[in-house]
Amino acid sequence: xxxxxxxxxxxxxxxxxxxxxxxxxxxxxxxxxxxxxxxxxxxxxxxxxxxxxxxxxxxxxxxxxxxxxxxxxxxxxxxxxxxxxxxxxxxxxxxxxxxxxxxxxxxxxxxxxxxxxxxxx
Numbered sequence: 001x002x003x004x005x006x007x008x009x010x011x012x013x014x015x016x017x018x019x020x021x022x023x024x025x026x027x028x029x030x031x032x033x034x035x036x037x038x039x040x041x042x043x044x045x046x047x048x049x050x051x052x053x054x055x056x057x058x059x060x061x062x063x064x065x066x067x068x069x070x071x072x073x074x075x076x077x078x079x080x081x082x083x084x085x086x087x088x089x090x091x092x093x094x095x096x097x098x099x100x101x102x103x104x105x106x107x108x109x110x111x112x113x114x115x116x117x118x119x120x121x
Contacts, residue, residue, distance in 0.1 A: 003036045007029070007034040007096070012093040014026050015085050015089045044107070045061060046058075072092070
């Protein structure tokens, strides 16, 4: 969860960067921490899902990641043309904060106290 919070903070700092160098460094931090949070999320998902459903759940999870990414790529060009620069970043920041809040709500204690717990067979 900490890497997601760091990446979200870095995301909102990108348009506030005063130099290209600072923007690039902030973007690298954003991507680095965003990607580093994927492995623990995948591991948790595999722990919570039964063997028979892992490929389906993994595919749905990947599609749910790629669809917003593809949509954002398509929409961001016109947004950058017609809206002030910080607006797309602020929107992405809000979506990330919502994602973090939902993750905490539905997985408040992702590690079972004893043994494994299967939520989907």
